[in-house]
Amino acid sequence: MINKSNLILLASSIILSLFLIEILLRISNLDHVNKLSFQKNDDQKKRYENFIIDKDKKLILSIGDSFTVYKDYSKKNYFSVLEKNINKHQKYQFLNLANAGDDMNEYLNTLCFVKKKMEPDILIFGIFLGNDISHIPFKKKNNNGCNLIKENKKGIKNFLKKSILLNIAFRTLKYYLPIFKSQVYFSNKERLVTEKIVSYNKIESHEKKLSNKIIKSAQNDTINPYDLFLAIYNQNFYVDLANLSNTQVLNDYKNFKENLLYLNNSCRDISKNCIFVLIPPSTWIDKKYFNYYKELGYNMDEKIIIKNKLIDDLENFLIINKIIFVNPLIILRNQNKYLFIQNDTHLNDYGQKVLGNYLSENIEFLFDD
Numbered sequence: 513m514i515n516k517s518n519l520i521l522l523a524s525s526i527i528l529s530l531f532l533i534e535i536l537l538r539i540s541n542l543d544h545v546n547k548l549s550f551q552k553n554d555d556q557k558k559r560y561e562n563f564i565i566d567k568d569k570k571l572i573l574s575i576g577d578s579f580t581v582y583k584d585y586s587k588k589n590y591f592s593v594l595e596k597n598i599n600k601h602q603k604y605q606f607l608n609l610a611n612a613g614d615d616m617n618e619y620l621n622t623l624c625f626v627k628k629k630m631e632p633d634i635l636i637f638g639i640f641l642g643n644d645i646s647h648i649p650f651k652k653k654n655n656n657g658c659n660l661i662k663e664n665k666k667g668i669k670n671f672l673k674k675s676i677l678l679n680i681a682f683r684t685l686k687y688y689l690p691i692f693k694s695q696v697y698f699s700n701k702e703r704l705v706t707e708k709i710v711s712y713n714k715i716e717s718h719e720k721k722l723s724n725k726i727i728k729s730a731q732n733d734t735i736n737p738y739d740l741f742l743a744i745y746n747q748n749f750y751v752d753l754a755n756l757s758n759t760q761v762l763n764d765y766k767n768f769k770e771n772l773l774y775l776n777n778s779c780r781d782i783s784k785n786c787i788f789v790l791i792p793p794s795t796w797i798d799k800k801y802f803n804y805y806k807e808l809g810y811n812m813d814e815k816i817i818i819k820n821k822l823i824d825d826l827e828n829f830l831i832i833n834k835i836i837f838v839n840p841l842i843i844l845r846n847q848n849k850y851l852f853i854q855n856d857t858h859l860n861d862y863g864q865k866v867l868g869n870y871l872s873e874n875i876e877f878l879f880d881d
Contacts (some may be wrong), residue, residue, distance in 0.1 A: 554585070556611040560625060569605045571630060572598075575622050576638025579791050579858060580610035588861050590789070591636065593868020598879050604633075616644055616771040620778065627782050634785040634878055636871075637775065641822070642793045642857065646753060646764035648738075648745045651707055697730050697737040710744055718744045718809055726807050735808075735855050743809040750795040750805065754816035756825065765822070769829055776835045785878055788830070788837040789871060791859075794852045796820055797844050804855050817845075840870045 554562075565571065574580055574591045582589040587596070595606040607630075609622050619637060626632070704710040719727060722740075729735040742749055752758035756765060772788070779786035794801035795812060802812045823841060830837045844851060844866060851863030859867065 556609060556622070559607065560609060563607050565630065566605055569603060570633040571605045571607065572634045572636070573607045573626065573630065573632040574610055574636040574638065575619050575626075576610035576636075576789075577614045577640060577644070578610075578612035579640050580638035580789075581608060581612055582858060582864060583861070584608050584610075588864055590859075590864045590868035590871055591638075593865055594636075594872050594875075597869065597872040598876070604879070610638060615647070616768065616775065620771075620775060623775070623778055630782070632783045634787065634875070635779050635783040637779075637786070637788045638791055639772075639788050640791045640793075641796075641826075642750070642753070643738075643742070645768045645822075646749070646761050648704070648742060649709060650703060696733065700737060700741055704741060704744070715744055718747075721809055723807065729855075736857070739805075739857060740808050743805070747809055747811050749810065750793055751811060751813045751816055753793075754796060754820045754822055756821050769826075772830075772835070773833060776833070786836060787875060788835060789867070790823075790826070790837055790839045790841070791867070792823075792841050792844065794857065796823075796841065797851065800850075801852060838871055838874045840867050843870045 572595070580589060580591055584592065589608070591606070591608050591610075595604075598604065599606065609626065611618070611622070614622070623635075626635075701715060704715060705712050726735070726740070730737045730740045746752065746758070746760075748758070752761045753765075756762055776786050776788070795805060795810075796816055799812070799814050799817065806812060820841075823839070827837070827839060844863070847863075847866055849862055851859055851866065853860045
C-alpha cells in the first residue's frame with residue numbers, strides 16, 4: 513500500500529519533471545515550438561500600460577505584426593537584436609508594441625495609443641509584404657478611435673494556453689481525435705462562403721487536390737489555417753503580388769500605399785525618425801521555400817525571385833515621398849542557412865537575427881556613439 517508521503521513525493525516528482533520539460537521546450541529552437549511562440553508573449557495592453565518612461569533615455573518603439581513580436585518574451589525578434597546591438601551603454605529604452613494578427617489599420621490604432629503618452633525618438637514599423645498589402649477580404653468590425661490595443665483574457669485558461677507542453681499535447685490530440693479539432697479552420701471556411709468570397713464548390717475542389725496530412729494539419733493548427741484559405745482565395749497570390757498582375761491586388765496595393773503614406777505622416781507628428789522595415793515573403797527569397805506553398809495549392813514561379821515589380825515600384829514610391837525604409841531582400845537572399853520556420857511563413861531565430869543585424873547597420877547613424 514502506498515503511503516501519503518510516497519504519494520506526495522511521486523506527485524512532486526511528476527510536477528518537477530513536467531516543469532523541467534516545459535523549460536527545455538521554451539529554450540529549444542524546434543520549429544514546432546517556434547510556431548507556438550506568439551502565445552507566450554505578454555499581451556499588447558500589458559506591455560503598453562506597464563512601460564515606465566525614463567525621460568533621461570531616448571525611446572525606440574516598434575509597431576508591427578507577428579513578424580515583429582516573434583519570441584518577444586525571449587528577445588529573439590529583429591527588434592530585440594537591434595536593441596542588443598545598439599543599447600550596449602543603456603542610453604535607450606526599447607518598447608515592442610507589435611501584435612500578432614495586426615494589419616495596417618491596427619498599426620494606426622496602436623500609433624493612436626502611443627500618441628497619448630509617448631514621443632519616440634525612433635519609431636520602427638515592421639511591414640510584411642504579404643497580407644499587409646493584400647489579403648482575404650473578410651468583413652471587419654467598424655472600429656473607430658484608439659480601441660484596438662489587445663488584451664488577453666485573464667484566468668487559468670489563459671495561463672495554461674501559454675504552456676508549450678500543454679499546447680503540443682493538445683495539438684496532438686486534435687490531430688487524432690476529431691472532437692478536439694480547431695474551430696478556426698471550420699469557422700473561417702464557413703466565412704469564405706457566407707461572405708461570398710469563395711464558393712463552397714471551389715473550396716471543396718481545392719481541398720481534394722491536397723494531401724490528407726495538409727488538411728489535418730490546418731484543422732489542428734499545426735500549420736496556420738489562414739495560409740491554406742489564402743491559397744483557396746487566390747492560388748497565384750504571391751506571384752500576383754510580385755508581378756502586380758491581378759486587378760484585386762492592384763487595388764489593394766494602391767490602398768496600401770495610401771495607408772503607408774498616412775501612417776508615415778501620422779508618425780511624423782510624434783517622431784522625427786519613422787522607419788519602415790520591408791519584410792518579404794519567403795517565396796521571393798529562394799525557391800527552396802516553395803514546397804510548403806505548393807503543398808497548400810499555391811502556384812509558384814521562379815521568375816519572381818529574379819524580377820519583382822512590386823519591390824521596384826514600392827522602393828520608388830518610398831523614395832519619392834521621402835519615407836525612410838530598410839529593404840533586407842538582397843541580404844536575405846544571400847544567406848545559405850534556412851531563414852524560415854519549416855511549414856510556416858515566419859522567419860526563424862536565424863532569419864530574425866540576420867534581419868536585426870541588417871537593420872542595425874542601416875540605421876546606426878541615428879544613434880549616439
